[in-house]
Amino acid sequence: RLAELEAELLGWEYRLQQLRLAGEVYLAHGRLRYLAARLALAQELLGNAHETLTLIEARVNAGKQPPVAALQARQQMLALEAEVLDLTSQQRVAALDLSALWGDSSLEGLSVTGGFSSARPTLDFQAYQQALAQHPQVARWQLEGEARQAALVAAQAEATPDLATSGGLRYHPPGDWGVVASVTLPLPVYNQNQGSIE
Secondary structure (H helix, E strand, O other): OHHHHHHHHHHHHHHHHHHHHHHHHHHHHHHHHHHHHHHHHHHHHHHHHHHHHHHHHHHHHHOOOOHHHHHHHHHHHHHHHHHHHHHHHHHHHHHHHHHHHOOOOOOOOOOOOOOOOOOOOOOOHHHHHHHHOOOHHHHHHHHHHHHHHHHHHHHHHOOOOOOEEEEEEEEEOOOEEEEEEEEEOOOOOOOOOOOOOO
16 A cells, blocks of 8 residues: 555656646746847837938938037947847747757757747636645645655554464484474564654
């Protein structure tokens, strides 16, 4: 019975690990899509900043704006270039994290597309109470209690030593037979359990 309970507990642990992995994949996928959207926006802003810099340089050359305006526009464009490089490296790290969840650290053919369904409406507390009993972290409590109770019964059973009896015939040369009977009761001198500690 104890082995059955431990096997069932391992099944719940496996289901918990599956749920944790699914949550990690969900978050990693969402982070990768978020970084892809931010990178697309930053690249668009960089293109706009490059066009703005070209226009401002033309106005500076025409004498309609001071040279400091071109320097400010160039500084803004360089800041956007740095942001694009930073987002690219963050996206690569996020892709590596996502691919590592599947046991493959290569990025060959990795593309994140699609989306997640919209968030479900919030349930009332009664629905959460009913669903709570089905959660693996809660459902395994009963099995955990049964397994500990079975281990306690097994430990208490070890407190009382087993009484063993044996008997039979014994031959003593030359040609002398005898009947032998024995009763053994092991003394738990070195047993620290005594049926109540565990």
